[in-house]
Amino acid sequence: MGPLSPARTLRLWGPRSLGVALGVFMTIGFALQLLGGPFQRRLPGPQLRQPLAPSLRPALPSCPPRQRLVFLKTHKSGSSSVLSLLHRYGDRHGLRFALPARYQFGYPRLFQASRVKGYRPQTGGTQLPFHILCHHMRFNLKEVLQVMPSDSFFFSIVRDPAALARSAFSYYKSTSSAFRKSPSLAAFLANPRAFYRPGARGDHYARNLLWFDFGLPFPPEKRAKRGNLHPPRDPDPLQLQVFPSGAGPRAQTLNPNALIHPVSTVADHRSQISSPASFDLGSSSFIQWGLAWLDSVFDLVMVAEYFDESLVLLADALCWGLDDVVGFMHNAQAGRKQDLSTFSNTGLTAEDQQLTARARAWNNLDWALYVHFNRSLWARIEKYGQHRLQTAVAELRARREALAKHCLAGGEASDPKYITDRRFRPFQFGSAKVLGYILRSGLSPQDQEECERLATPELQYKDKLDAKQFPPTVSLPLKTSRPLSP
Ligand SMILES: Nc1ncnc2c1ncn2[C@@H]1O[C@H](COP(=O)(O)OS(=O)(=O)O)[C@@H](OP(=O)(O)O)[C@H]1O
Numbered sequence: 001m002g003p004l005s006p007a008r009t010l011r012l013w014g015p016r017s018l019g020v021a022l023g024v025f026m027t028i029g030f031a032l033q034l035l036g037g038p039f040q041r042r043l044p045g046p047q048l049r050q051p052l053a054p055s056l057r058p059a060l061p062s063c064p065p066r067q068r069l070v071f072l073k074t075h076k077s078g079s080s081s082v083l084s085l086l087h088r089y090g091d092r093h094g095l096r097f098a099l100p101a102r103y104q105f106g107y108p109r110l111f112q113a114s115r116v117k118g119y120r121p122q123t124g125g126t127q128l129p130f131h132i133l134c135h136h137m138r139f140n141l142k143e144v145l146q147v148m149p150s151d152s153f154f155f156s157i158v159r160d161p162a163a164l165a166r167s168a169f170s171y172y173k174s175t176s177s178a179f180r181k182s183p184s185l186a187a188f189l190a191n192p193r194a195f196y197r198p199g200a201r202g203d204h205y206a207r208n209l210l211w212f213d214f215g216l217p218f219p220p221e222k223r224a225k226r227g228n229l230h231p232p233r234d235p236d237p238l239q240l241q242v243f244p245s246g247a248g249p250r251a252q253t254l255n256p257n258a259l260i261h262p263v264s265t266v267a268d269h270r271s272q273i274s275s276p277a278s279f280d281l282g283s284s285s286f287i288q289w290g291l292a293w294l295d296s297v298f299d300l301v302m303v304a305e306y307f308d309e310s311l312v313l314l315a316d317a318l319c320w321g322l323d324d325v326v327g328f329m330h331n332a333q334a335g336r337k338q339d340l341s342t343f344s345n346t347g348l349t350a351e352d353q354q355l356t357a358r359a360r361a362w363n364n365l366d367w368a369l370y371v372h373f374n375r376s377l378w379a380r381i382e383k384y385g386q387h388r389l390q391t392a393v394a395e396l397r398a399r400r401e402a403l404a405k406h407c408l409a410g411g412e413a414s415d416p417k418y419i420t421d422r423r424f425r426p427f428q429f430g431s432a433k434v435l436g437y438i439l440r441s442g443l444s445p446q447d448q449e450e451c452e453r454l455a456t457p458e459l460q461y462k463d464k465l466d467a468k469q470f471p472p473t474v475s476l477p478l479k480t481s482r483p484l485s486p
Contacts, residue, residue, distance in 0.1 A: 063319040067095055068152040070144060071134035074213040075205070076167040077159035078304035080331035080458045085311075086134045087461040088453045089324050095131035097465050098147050103458075104136040108204055110215060111137040113146035117470065121146065135462065139215035141297060153318060154297055158210055158373050159304035161363035162356040165189070168205050170333060171430035176202035186351070189358040211365040216290045219283070287368045294369075300380075301373040312392040313380055322392065326399045328408075328454055333432035334415060407451035409438040426457040 071086060073079040090097055098116045100106075105115040113119055120127050133148050159167075168176075169185040178196040182188035188195055188206075196206055204212045211218070294301070300317055302310030311325040318324075348356065360367045381389050405411045413435040419425040426436040437455035439448070456464070 065320050066153050066318045067093065067131050068129075068149055069132045069134065069318075070148050070152045070154045071132070072139050072154070072156035072213065072298075073134055073136050074156055074158065075136070075209055076164050076171060077157050077210070078302075078307055078329075079157050081307070081327060081329050082157055082302065083134055083458050084330050084454070084456075084461070085325050085327045086132055087456075087458070087465060088327070089320070090132050091453065091461075091465060091468075096128060096469060098130040098133040099462065099466055099469065100135050103462060107136050108138055108212070110140040111143050112140070113143045116147050117466070119147060138213055141215070153299050155300040155302065155314065155317075156214070156298055157302040157304055157310070158366075158370050160360075160370055161210070161366040162359040163304070164209065164366070165359040165363060167333065168209060170432045172202060172205040173431045176205040178203045178206040185359075186355055189355060189362055192362050208363050208365040210363075210369050211290070214290075214294060214369070216293075216365075219286060287365065290365075291368065291372045295376075301376065303370075303374050303377050306374075306377060308393045308396055309381060309389060310377065311396060312389055313377070313384060316384065322396055323399065326396055326403065328400070328404065328437060329413070330457060331426065332413060332435045333430065334435055335432055403451075403454060406447065407437075407439060407443070407454055409440050414438045423452070423460055424455050424457065427459050 069086065071079075071082060073083060089095070098119070100115055101117055105111050113121070116130070116133075118127075129149070130147055133144065133152075166185060169179055169188065173179050177200045178192070179188065179202075182195045192207070196203055198207075198218075208218075300310075300314060302314065312322070314320075315322055315325045408414075414437060416425055416428060416433050416436050419436045419438055421438075424436055424438065426434045428434055436457060439451050439455055443451055453461075
């Protein structure tokens with residue numbers, strides 16, 4: 001990932017693939033994204049790696065911190081925890097956010113620049129620039145580039161589709177018609193087509209939600225025999241384990257070919273994609289194309305299962321201090337397995353293993369995305385240095401623990417029923433409680449301020465930033481009876 005290198009440009013836009021791919025994708029709407037204007041990414045300045053800050057004091061940067069950021073906030077993937085650090089960073093540094101009028105940019109419709117509060121396209125360059133665009137949207141590059149400069153740092157986050165499905169099912173149980181009709185996630189995944197109708201209300205939450213959020217197109221589904229429309233191949237659970245954080249590079253242990261068919265020869269490729277009707281949700285060329293396109297746009301894609309490793313890489317890429325990326329987990333649902341063993345098959349019941357395999361197979365585009373970005377993450381970690389990364393991750397966790405002990409009553413997240421201060425009570429939605437934080441009493445005013453920032457949920461923080469950027473205008477009464485004195 002990273003700026004468009006000549007090699008990448010060639011790979012993406014080489015005459016052969018350009019001709020074939022454009023022809024096909026224009027027919028299915030991908031061109032909407034691709035024709036979004038020249039996406040000229042400037043090479044960032046030299047990124048000297050700086051040692052990460054060992055304390056709350058900000059590190060002295062040896063490179064200029066990057067402050068033009070586009071974060072694609074994908075759903076149910078740990079994105080609120082990332083949003084929290086962006087809110088805090090932007091707030092502390094007085095940066096301008098491109099904010100939605102409410103909390104999302106017209107989701108699930110594709111992002112439109114006109115949805116950004118205060119966006120004025122025709123002001124002859126007098127409009128103050130935005131620094132951070134980070135609230136929920138369905139990604140739409142063309143329109144994003146109306147708001148943010150093309151050399152902004154583009155990043156996002158993905159999560160294992162099995163964990164994401166568990167989270168989405170309980171959160172969107174009443175929002176997605178497919179989920180609503182289904183008694184349980186296991187029942188849904190046992191026969192998803194009994195419940196799922198593409199295009200039905202909220203059903204984008206029920207299948208390939210990451211792919212949807214990235215704004216990638218869905219090919220028309222091939223009509224197939226009743227009951228089982230081109231089912232994605234069931235992944236071999238032994239090959240598709242994702243190991244918990246800290247266990248070393250994992251990309252090699254994943255076998256994407258279990259779902260992404262091996263890249264075909266050029267001749268195969270051409271014959272395969274020459275007709276849109278030949279696309280299906282498991283088509284290798286279709287998936288590869290989408291992934292290559294994402295690689296050309298996004299500088300970093302974090303992985304929820306390796307959240308802390310991702311944070312260290314983020315801090316490094318942005319030339320931020322470690323303390324800029326330390327924060328608490330937000331939007332966690334109570335009573336659900338939060339431990340990372342969920343992502344490995346070890347310790348899972350046979351039933352859980354089956355559910356995991358089915359969820360990954362049903363969400364095959366997301367699984368392909370996940371495998372791809374998991375692999376990129378670990379390639380990046382290799383470059384960064386395993387040992388160096390482990391040291392930084394340990395430092396980050398120690399800082400988080402110290403902050404939790406210092407800021408939080410009980411040193412951890414709380415059931416929302418005990419959170420009486422509305423500023424800290426997270427929005428409750430779905431069938432499980434969403435956990436939040438209660439601040440310890442007796443904090444010094446300075447610590448109180450920092451701890452409040454850490455504990456504030458995303459909606460309240462967005463409101464706070466909104467009020468700061470758009471202070472209510474005080475209308476002074478017009479005193480027309482008295483002449484204005486010079
Ligand atoms: N740091 C970190 N690492 C791993 N997982 C994390 C992290 N932070 C949040 N989470 C889990 O992400 C789920 C919430 O995701 P989002 O914040 O993206 O949800 S939302 O779309 O904004 O509603 C939610 O998952 P569930 O608890 O399974 O529902 C959170 O627990």
